[in-house]
Amino acid sequence: MDEPWYKNAVFYAVDVALFQDSNGDGIGDFKGLTSRVPYLADLGVTCVWILPSYPSLGRDNGYDVTDYYQIRPQLGTLDDFLEFLHKAGEHGIRVILDLVVDHTSDKHPWFEAARRDEQSRYRDYYIWSHDPPPPPPGQGTIFPGQESSVWSYDDVARAFYYHRFYSFEPGLNVANPDVQDEICRIIDYWLSFGISGFRVDAALHMVEPKLLDSTEAEDPHGILRRFHDFATSRRPNALLLGEVDENPDILEATFGSGNQLDMLFNFYLNNDIFLALAREDSGPVIKALQVLPEPPKTAQWANFLRNLDELDLERLSDEERDEVFKVFAPEDGMRIFGRGIRRRLAPMLNGDQRRIELAFSLLFSLPGAPLFVYGDEIGMGEDLAREGRDAVRTAMQWSDQANAGFSTAAADKLTAPVIDRGDFAYRQVNVANQLESPDSLLSKVRSFIRLRREHHAIGSAAFRLEDTAESSILGHSYKSGKASLILLHNLRGAERKAQIDIVQAEGGRLRDLLSGEEQRLERRTQTVRMEPYGYRWLLATPD
Ligand code: MG
Numbered sequence: 001m002d003e004p005w006y007k008n009a010v011f012y013a014v015d016v017a018l019f020q021d022s023n024g025d026g027i028g029d030f031k032g033l034t035s036r037v038p039y040l041a042d043l044g045v046t047c048v049w050i051l052p053s054y055p056s057l058g059r060d061n062g063y064d065v066t067d068y069y070q071i072r073p074q075l076g077t078l079d080d081f082l083e084f085l086h087k088a089g090e091h092g093i094r095v096i097l098d099l100v101v102d103h104t105s106d107k108h109p110w111f112e113a114a115r116r117d118e119q120s121r122y123r124d125y126y127i128w129s130h131d132p133p134p135p136p137p138g139q140g141t142i143f144p145g146q147e148s149s150v151w152s153y154d155d156v157a158r159a160f161y162y163h164r165f166y167s168f169e170p171g172l173n174v175a176n177p178d179v180q181d182e183i184c185r186i187i188d189y190w191l192s193f194g195i196s197g198f199r200v201d202a203a204l205h206m207v208e209p210k211l212l213d214s215t216e217a218e219d220p221h222g223i224l225r226r227f228h229d230f231a232t233s234r235r236p237n238a239l240l241l242g243e244v245d246e247n248p249d250i251l252e253a254t255f256g257s258g259n260q261l262d263m264l265f266n267f268y269l270n271n272d273i274f275l276a277l278a279r280e281d282s283g284p285v286i287k288a289l290q291v292l293p294e295p296p297k298t299a300q301w302a303n304f305l306r307n308l309d310e311l312d313l314e315r316l317s318d319e320e321r322d323e324v325f326k327v328f329a330p331e332d333g334m335r336i337f338g339r340g341i342r343r344r345l346a347p348m349l350n351g352d353q354r355r356i357e358l359a360f361s362l363l364f365s366l367p368g369a370p371l372f373v374y375g376d377e378i379g380m381g382e383d384l385a386r387e388g389r390d391a392v393r394t395a396m397q398w399s400d401q402a403n404a405g406f407s408t409a410a411a412d413k414l415t416a417p418v419i420d421r422g423d424f425a426y427r428q429v430n431v432a433n434q435l436e437s438p439d440s441l442l443s444k445v446r447s448f449i450r451l452r453r454e455h456h457a458i459g460s461a462a463f464r465l466e467d468t469a470e471s472s473i474l475g476h477s478y479k480s481g482k483a484s485l486i487l488l489h490n491l492r493g494a495e496r497k498a499q500i501d502i503v504q505a506e507g508g509r510l511r512d513l514l515s516g517e518e519q520r521l522e523r524r525t526q527t528v529r530m531e532p533y534g535y536r537w538l539l540a541t542p543d
Contacts, residue, residue, distance in 0.1 A: 197239025381424025
């Protein structure tokens with residue numbers, strides 16, 4: 001059987017409103033995105049994740065959906081979306097959409113009907129209580145400091161409604177079969193246009209028992225199995241990529257036998273990558289790789305460095321999180337919710353290109369499929385003057401022209417200001433500057449993508465941790481037929497030597513996939529000199 005496409009996909013996350021404006025209204029749109037498909041194809045990404053582009057009041061970056069069957073008018077029409085989908089398809093690029101069904105907007109017609117009429121069929125689409133119980137431990141509000149409870153009183157319904165997220169995002173009662181039918185209808189609708197699947201928002205919050213008795217509460221994963229069965233019955237290999245920030249045992253249960261969520265964001269590894277980068281030591285990544293479950297045959301990890309969200313460090317202990325804060329978010333204003341960092345990748349790494357490349361090299365070579373967010377390929381910065389998580393949600397920097405080439409609108413009409421000051425201002429950091437330079441971050445990222453697409457062993461073969469005899473150097477490898485792909489990453493900002501055993505031993509050849517240099521293997525143990533923050537992709541083959 002062929003492997004599912006997503007096991008070796010390269011994912012690229014796009015916020016349409018911030019990518020490219022085509023009509024000068026200051027808001028990015030699908031026509032603009034369509035005009036940039038050649039850029040995406042040249043970059044080499046194979047699947048675009050479109051962040052929520054449904055109608056919404058825009059109070060939670062589009063995650064407060066008021067209509068699941070339309071495109072937000074500011075972003076274009078349904079035809080504009082289909083035009084984009086078609087153009088992407090012409091370039092071999094797949095598209096997945098955000099499926100945000102843990103909750104709706106409080107302005108969604110379902111909630112409007114539910115709160116007005118206790119007899120309405122929509123009443124049970126949500127979770128109501130006249131005397132709300134306190135949430136079980138660990139199930140409080142997602143946004144401490146911004147929300148004080150998971151229950152809010154509704155004057156019209158004269159009852160409390162449940163919400164794990166913002167109070168304007170009432171939680172859907174996903175245990176209700178009618179709600180499950182609605183979700184299947186949404187899945188069917190968008191799959192029918194030819195998208196390849198969904199990124200499932202708050203995937204596990206969605207099936208929490210929600211404090212109520214129900215048969216589903218005993219088997220919350222049954223709901224995920226139902227969505228999986230439905231989606232794959234409509235489109236073979238339809239992807240459900242779940243946002244599940246949990247510990248390894250729960251991740252394993254959420255993969256199931258490959259019949260729930262096909263991919264899981266690898267938050268666990270992500271946190272340990274940042275701890276390893278902060279310590280300049282490979283230990284945390286080694287630990288993560290040792291304790292993470294192996295995904296079932298048809299499933300995969302989605303590895304990532306940053307999302308268009310806070311860098312949530314909940315998988316670390318308090319002490320470990322403080323270590324990461326101290327190095328990558330030294331000021332209070334860089335932190336959020338007491339658990340995360342509201343910065344982009346490049347500024348966290350002080351704009352040091354060697355170190356940013358090292359992080360990307362890890363992303364593209366660790367077991368799983370890589371996912372990164374627009375703008376990180378050129379090393380964009382954040383705008384800490386913006387509120388909360390919006391710090392990282394700034395417009396794509398295309399060129400040194402007005403508004404970074406994002407829009408022809410007046411600067412005060414932009415949906416988000418462009419970054420025009422400091423080391424990460426668009427005049428220095430932009431696509432046009434980097435496109436032609438072989439040493440630019442953009443060119444390096446393009447090389448990593450090419451390598452990742454050539455070497456499916458990373459997404460398919462079992463990995464092996466390699467002893468490098470140096471704690472700052474992470475070594476891991478994949479065996480594919482008679483060849484071994486060996487990856488070395490020096491996390492320290494100083495030159496180091498790795499000693500590795502190469503199974504092919506004498507008589508084989510060792511090729512550096514980045515420099516193209518090749519050597520004969522004279523002996524089994526090789527000493528490899530590693531530059532500060534250096535990385536090597538080595539292919540060992542027998543003669
Ligand atoms: Mg526009």
